[in-house]
Amino acid sequence: MSVSAKRGKHFNRQKATPYLLLAPILIFVALLMLYPMINVFTMSVQNYKILKPKERAFIGLQNYITIFTKDPLFLKALKNSGIWVAVSVVMQTFLGFWLAMLLNTSFKGRGLYRAVVLSPWAVSGVMVGIIWSLIYGETYGVLNDVLKSLGLIERKFSWFSSAGHAMTATIIANVWRGIPFFCLNYLSALASINTDIYESAKIDGANGWVTLVKITIPMIKDTIILTTLLRSIWTFNAVDLIYSLTYGGPNNATTTIPLYIMTTFKTGMDYGYASALAGISTIIMMVFAGTYIKLGKLGKEGMY
Amino acid sequence: MSLKQKRILGRVFRLYIPLAVFLVITLAPFYWILNTSLKDPQEVFSNPVTYWPNQMVISNYTNLFTSYGFDRYFLNSFTVSVFVTFIVSVLALIGGFAMSRFTFKGKGMVYILMLCTQMFPAVVLMIPLFRIMNSMKLINNLLSLIIIGSCTNLSFCMFMMMGFYNAIPRSLEEAAQVDGCTLLSAVFRVLLPSMKPSIVATGAYAFINSWNMFVYATAFITRKQYYTVPLGLNMFKGEFTTNYGGLAAGCVVALLPVLIIFAFIQKHLAGGMTAGAVKG
Numbered sequence: 232m233s234v235s236a237k238r239g240k241h242f243n244r245q246k247a248t249p250y251l252l253l254a255p256i257l258i259f260v261a262l263l264m265l266y267p268m269i270n271v272f273t274m275s276v277q278n279y280k281i282l283k284p285k286e287r288a289f290i291g292l293q294n295y296i297t298i299f300t301k302d303p304l305f306l307k308a309l310k311n312s313g314i315w316v317a318v319s320v321v322m323q324t325f326l327g328f329w330l331a332m333l334l335n336t337s338f339k340g341r342g343l344y345r346a347v348v349l350s351p352w353a354v355s356g357v358m359v360g361i362i363w364s365l366i367y368g369e370t371y372g373v374l375n376d377v378l379k380s381l382g383l384i385e386r387k388f389s390w391f392s393s394a395g396h397a398m399t400a401t402i403i404a405n406v407w408r409g410i411p412f413f414c415l416n417y418l419s420a421l422a423s424i425n426t427d428i429y430e431s432a433k434i435d436g437a438n439g440w441v442t443l444v445k446i447t448i449p450m451i452k453d454t455i456i457l458t459t460l461l462r463s464i465w466t467f468n469a470v471d472l473i474y475s476l477t478y479g480g481p482n483n484a485t486t487t488i489p490l491y492i493m494t495t496f497k498t499g500m501d502y503g504y505a506s507a508l509a510g511i512s513t514i515i516m517m518v519f520a521g522t523y524i525k526l527g528k529l530g531k532e533g534m535y
Numbered sequence: 536m537s538l539k540q541k542r543i544l545g546r547v548f549r550l551y552i553p554l555a556v557f558l559v560i561t562l563a564p565f566y567w568i569l570n571t572s573l574k575d576p577q578e579v580f581s582n583p584v585t586y587w588p589n590q591m592v593i594s595n596y597t598n599l600f601t602s603y604g605f606d607r608y609f610l611n612s613f614t615v616s617v618f619v620t621f622i623v624s625v626l627a628l629i630g631g632f633a634m635s636r637f638t639f640k641g642k643g644m645v646y647i648l649m650l651c652t653q654m655f656p657a658v659v660l661m662i663p664l665f666r667i668m669n670s671m672k673l674i675n676n677l678l679s680l681i682i683i684g685s686c687t688n689l690s691f692c693m694f695m696m697m698g699f700y701n702a703i704p705r706s707l708e709e710a711a712q713v714d715g716c717t718l719l720s721a722v723f724r725v726l727l728p729s730m731k732p733s734i735v736a737t738g739a740y741a742f743i744n745s746w747n748m749f750v751y752a753t754a755f756i757t758r759k760q761y762y763t764v765p766l767g768l769n770m771f772k773g774e775f776t777t778n779y780g781g782l783a784a785g786c787v788v789a790l791l792p793v794l795i796i797f798a799f800i801q802k803h804l805a806g807g808m809t810a811g812a813v814k815g
Contacts, residue, residue: 249634249642250639252629252630252633253633253645255629256629256649256690257645259626260648260649260690263664263682263683264655264686267664270663270666271662274663333553333557336550338551344554344558346801347558347562348561350565350794350801353794354747354790354794355746357765357768361769361782362564362565365568365571365779365783366567368779370580371571371584373563373567407560407561407564468656468658470750471765474749474769475769490658492658492662493658493753496661502662506663509659512659516654
C-alpha cells in the first residue's frame with residue numbers, strides 16, 4: 232500500500248468517526264420519534280377506529296374539518312389550553328426570576344437553601360397532582376382550613392366543582408412545580424453577567440429598579456425569551472398533572488388539548504381523530520414557536 | 536435610624552422575608568403529605584384538620600407493600616429506571632463526544648434535529664408508538680418503557696454531555712495522543728476520569744425522568760403486575776378514594792429517591808439547561 236493510499240484511508244476513518252459515534256442516538260431518534268411523528272400525520276387523514284378495523288380508509292381532511300366545525304369540545308379545550316399556558320408561564324416567569332435574583336445574592340446557607348427550594352423540579356406531574364389533591368381536599372385538605380381560619384372563606388368548599396376554581400387550583404399546582412425550572416435557567420444567565428457593570432451603574436447613581444430594568448433584564452433577554460418559549464411548549468403538552476388532579480373535570484373545564492387527545496385515544500379508541508387532534512396541536516406549537524422567536528428577535532447565540 | 540440599621544432593615548425586607556416565603560411555599564406541600572401519611576384513617580377526616588398527627592402510625596406505609604402491591608411497582612420502576620439510566624449514559628457519553636470534539640458535515644442539522652425532537656409531546660407520539668410496540672408484542676412489557684424512556688432522554692442528555700466535554704480543554708487528550716495513545720485510549724485514560732461527575736449528573740437526570748415517566752406508561756401498560764410507581768399511585772387515587780393516608784404514604788416513598796438524587800445533582804443542572812430543556 233502506498234503512503235498516500237494509507238493516508239487516505241486514515242483520513243476517511245477520521246471523517247467517519249463522528250457519524251459512527253452518533254449513529255446509535257440517531258437511529259433511536261429516527262425510528263422512535265421522527266417516524267412516529269410522520270405517522271401521526273398519515274393516520275390523521277384516515278378513518279381509523281380500532282373497534283371498526285374494516286372501515287379504515289383514506290378520508291382526506293375530513294377529521295380536520297370535523298374538528299373545526301362540529302367539535303365544541305375542541306374549541307373549549309383550545310381555550311383552556313390558552314389560559315393554562317398563559318397564566319402558568321407568566322406567573323412562573325415572574326416568580327422564577329424573583330427567586331433567581333434572591334439566589335444570586337450571597338447569604339449564609341445558600342447552597343442548602345437552593346437545593347431545597349428547587350426540589351419541586353424533580354417531582355413528577357402525577358405526584359404533583361396527587362400532593363395537591365390532598366391539599367385541596369374539601370374536608371381533609373389543609374387549604375380550606377387555612378383560608379377559613381384566616382376568615383377568607385366562610386365554609387369549606389369543594390375546589391373541583393366549579394370551573395373557575397378547578398382551573399385556578401390546577402394552575403397553582405403547576406406554578407409550584409415550574410418555578411424551579413425558570414429559576415435554574417435565569418440563575419445561569421445571571422451568573423454570566425459581569426459584575427463590573429453593576430459597579431459602574433452604582434457609581435452613576437442608578438438605584439436597584441433602574442439597574443434591574445435597564446441592565447439585568449436586557450442582558451438576559453435571550454434567556455428569558457428562550458425559557459418562556461420552551462416552557463410554553465412544555466406546559467401546553469404537559470398532561471400528567473391535569474390527568475391526576477382533575478382528569479379534565481368538572482364538565483371538561485380543565486380539559487386541555489393534550490388531555491383531549493389522550494382520552495380520544497384511550498377511551499374512544501379513535502386513532503384517526505386523535506391523530507388529527509395531535510397534528511393540529513403540533514402545527515399550533517410550530518406556528519407559536521416561529522412567531523415567538525421572530526417577535527422576540529432571538530439572537531443566535533442564545534440557542535447555542 | 537442610622538444608616539447601618541436602615542441597610543439591615545432593607546436586607547430583611549428585600550432578601551430574608553421573600554426567601555422565607557419561597558421556602559414555606561416549597562416545603563408546605565411536602566410537609567402536608569408527610570403529615571397526612573402518618574395519621575390513622577379516622578384522623579385524616581377529623582374536623583378541624585390536625586397539623587401534627589395526634590397519634591403517629593406507620594400502618595399507611597406498611598400497608599402499601601403488604602396489601603397494595605407497591606413492592607412490585609417499585610421493583611418495576613427501579614428496573615426501568617436503571618436500564619434507562621445505563622443506556623442513556625453510555626449513548627450520551629459517546630454522542631456528546633462527537634458533538635463536542637468533531638466538526639463534520641451535517642452537525643448543524645443534527646443539532647436542530649435533536650432540539651426539535653425534545654419538543655415532540657408524549658401525547659402525540661403515544662399513538663403511533665403504541666402501534667409500534669403492539670406490533671413488536673411489547674405492550675405490557677417493561678422493555679417498551681425502557682426503550683421509550685431511553686429515546687426521550689437521549690437528546691437532552693447528549694446536550695448535557697456536550698456541555699461537560701466543552702468545559703474540558705481539548706489539549707488534555709491531544710497531549711495524550713502525542714505521547715503515543717490512540718484516540719480511544721486517550722479518551723478512556725485521560726478524558727473519562729475527569730468526566731466522572733458529569734456522567735453521574737447525566738445519569739441522575741435520566742433516572743429522575745424515567746422514574747417519573749407517565750404518559751407512555753399509561754399507554755403501554757395495562758396489567759397491574761407491570762405497573763410502575765406513577766401508575767400505581769394514579770390507580771390508588773382512583774380506586775381507594777378514601778384512603779388518603781395510604782395515598783400520601785405512597786407519594787412520600789415515591790418521592791424519596793428522586794429528591795435525594797436531585798439534592799446531589801442540582802448544581803450541575805443549571806449550565807446545560809437552556810440549550811434544550813423542554814422537560815420539567
